[in-house]
Amino acid sequence: MKKHLLLLTAALSCGLFSYAQVSFGVKAGYSMAGMSAKNIITDNTPYEANTKTLPAFHAGVIADISLAKNFSLQPGLFYSAKGAKLHQISTGPADEIEKVVSTAHLNYLELPVNFLYKRALGPGKIFAGFGPYLAYGVGGKIKTEYEHYASRESEVKFENKEDYAAGITYVKPFDAGANFIAGYELKMGLLLSVNYSLGLTNTSPYESETQKNHYLGISVGYLLHKHK
Template sequence: MTKKIVLSLMAVGLSAAAMAQVRVGIKGGLNMANITTTNSGAVDNSRVLPSFHIGAIADFPLSEIISFQPGVFYTGKGSKLERGDDSNVTGYFRSETNPRYIEVPLNFVGKIPVGGQTKLFLGVGPYAAFGVGGQNKYEFNSPLGEMTGESSIKWDDDTPFTDDDPNQGFDKYKRFDYGGNILAGVEFGNFLISAQYGLGLGKILSGSDNSSNDKSKNRVWAFSLGYLLGGNR
C-alpha cells in the first residue's frame, strides 16, 4: 500500500514538474493564401492573396527535444484573380475571395539547441478550421463602364459529424476545413520566428465532394512572430 502511495505521489510530482514548464503565448503574422486550381492540386502563383493570422499557442514539453504545440487562431485564406490592366481601356477584371476561419492546429515540434537559449525547430501536425466570415470582392471596367462590389461569404452547415447538409449550395463555402501543417523556425529565449505551410485536404466549395481530384483546396504559407510566457527550456 505504501509503495502505491509513493508511486502515485511521484507521478503527481512529475506531472506537476512538466506542467510547470508549459508556456503559453501569442503568435501572428502574414499569410500568403491560395486555392488549388488543377486536378493534381497545383496552384497558380499569380493568384496568391495576402492575409493575416493572429492567435494563442501553448508549448507542452513531452521530452527534452519534443513539444506539443496546440493553438487557436483567427486566420484569413482565399485567392485572387486578375485579368487585363487597369490602365488598359480594353478591359480589366479583378476578384478576390477572403474567407476567415477559426483554426486549431495540433503541431508536434522537435527542437535542436544551437547555443545559449537559441533553438531551431521543425514540426508537423493536423489542423481543423471553422469558417466564421469573410468577403468576396470584384472590380470590372470596360469601354462600357466600371463596376465594383463586394458581398459577405455564405457558409453551409456542414460538420464532420453529419452525412447530409440540406443547406449546401454552389454559391457557398463549406464551413468546416481540415488539413495538415509543416513548419520550421527558430526560438530564442521567449521569442520565436516561424514559417508554416498549411495543406488543406477538404474542398472548400459547398456541394463539392468529388474525391477524384484536388481542385478547390486551401493552401497557405504563414510567416509568424511569437512570444511565449515562462522560462525557456
C-alpha cells in the first residue's frame, strides 16, 4: 500500500511539473520566535509560563507552481531557528517554589506548503495564502537559570523520550502546524513577504509540560527562473 502511494505521489508530481508553470527561488529572513508553554506544578494545577520572543532567522529554497490564473502552490524547504525565553515556576529539592528562566534555541528543517492567491497590482502582484507545515528538529541548546541554584546549559536531543538525564533536554522530533503568509512579488522576481507560523503540536515529551512553537517572520526572496 505504501509503495503504491509513493508511486501515485510521484506520478502526480511529475504531471504537475509537466503542465504547470513553475518558478524556483531562494528566500531568507528574520523571525521573532516564541512559544506557548504550560507546566503542571502542584495538585495537578496547570501553570502557564510567561514567555518572551527571541530573535531568530530562516533561510531556504521555494518552488512556485501555478495552478490557475490567480492561484499557485508554493512549497519550500527551510532551515528555521525557533525557541523562546520562558519564565516558569518549578519545585526545588525541598519542595520549595523555584523561579526558573529558560532560553531555548531550537533548529529545524521545515517544509511549508502554502496555497496562494495572487492579484496584479502595480508593477507586480500582491499575494496572500495559508497552508500546513511539517518540521524536523536537527539541533539546539537550552540555558536554564534558577533563582537559588547555579545556571546550567543542556543539549537538546530530538527524541520522544521522557528522561531527565544530566545535561540533556529531550524534545519531540516532529513539529507541525499552520502557516499564514502575505506579500508582494515583482515581475523581475524579487518578493517580500510576512508570515506567521502557528505550531499545533505539543513538542515536549514530558508529561508535566506542554509546549508549542510559533514565530512571526519577515522575508526577502528571489524567483530564479520559469519554465512550462
